[in-house]
Amino acid sequence: xxxxxxxxxxxxxxxxxxxxxxxxxxxxxxxxxxxxxxxxxxxxxxxxxxxxxxxxxxxxxxxxxxxxxxxxxxxxxxxxxxxxxxxxxxxxxxxxxxxxxxxxxxxxxxxxxxxxxxxxxxxxxxxxxxxxxxxxxxxxxxxxxxxxxxxxxxxxxxxxxxxxxxxxxxxxxxxxxxxxxxxx
Ligand code: 5GP
Numbered sequence: 001x002x003x004x005x006x007x008x009x010x011x012x013x014x015x016x017x018x019x020x021x022x023x024x025x026x027x028x029x030x031x032x033x034x035x036x037x038x039x040x041x042x043x044x045x046x047x048x049x050x051x052x053x054x055x056x057x058x059x060x061x062x063x064x065x066x067x068x069x070x071x072x073x074x075x076x077x078x079x080x081x082x083x084x085x086x087x088x089x090x091x092x093x094x095x096x097x098x099x100x101x102x103x104x105x106x107x108x109x110x111x112x113x114x115x116x117x118x119x120x121x122x123x124x125x126x127x128x129x130x131x132x133x134x135x136x137x138x139x140x141x142x143x144x145x146x147x148x149x150x151x152x153x154x155x156x157x158x159x160x161x162x163x164x165x166x167x168x169x170x171x172x173x174x175x176x177x178x179x180x181x182x183x184x
Contacts (some may be wrong), residue, residue, distance in 0.1 A: 001162075002178065006171040007150060013130075013158055013172065016147040017050065020128060021057030024098065024145060028060050031096055031124075037061035039095045041088065043113070044068040045167070046102035049159035050130045054100065065090045069109060082112040093121040102159050103131040104146075107139035114141060131155070131172070 008016070024038075032038045038058075042051040044066050055062055068086035097117060104110055110127060117125050128145035135152045150172075156162045157169030166173075 002176055003156065003166070004174040004176040007153075007155060007174050008148065008158075008172040010170045012148075014053075016130065017053045018057050020130075020145050020147055021054055021059075024054075024128065025059045028096060032060055032062075034061045036095070037063045039090065039092060039097045040064050040100050041092075041097060041117075042066045042100045043102070043109075044086065046159045046161065047100045047130075049167070050102055051100045054128070063090070067113070069113070082109050084116075091120075092117065094123050096124045097122040097126075098145075099125070099127045101127060101129040101143075103133065103155070104129045104141075104143055105133050105136045107137045107141040107143075110143065111139040111141040130158070 028038050038060055040051060040055060040062055042048060042064065045068070051064070055064065065088045066086065067084065067088055070083035070085060099110070099113055099117065101110060104127075110129075114125065114127070126144040127142065128147075129143050130147040132143060132146045132149045133152055134149055153174045154162070155172050155174055156166035157172045159167050160172065161167045162175055
């Protein structure tokens, strides 16, 4: 396995994040305030880089929380089993909440999270994902804000890992097999 060229450059990521932030700010400007800010919930660890850039581009009051769920580990295939490793610190009842995801693949993680969050009575619940692999979807789950749709390849960088490596890469790159083909 080796890393292929950049699928999304630093500049393309920055433009995508800025466009998402403009759309979200416009949608929530009349619904949130300093007293009742938009609550961004980042899904650890992959969403950390995206969330830190996104929050600084938003032009509305925000507060933050995080949730950690089980991920693929050393494999690149979803097990479909979602385990909460770290829960929210903040009650979300009556809050406007946006779940911040790095990437939506099968949608199984998000399907679970949406149900879990809904049962806690937020005023509203939406999802923003930097990347989406629509070809891989097996759960019928809504993603209100999508940065970029990408092909069915396993990608790393900008927070996304392969076995905990490569999260620090500034661009998004495809993991290739040794013949140079993108792999999942
Ligand atoms: P899903 O439940 O939608 O299949 O998977 C969601 C999670 O799987 C993402 O939040 C991410 O952690 C991981 N994931 C899915 N596709 C990729 C990928 O191409 N690269 C990396 N690094 N992680 C992925």
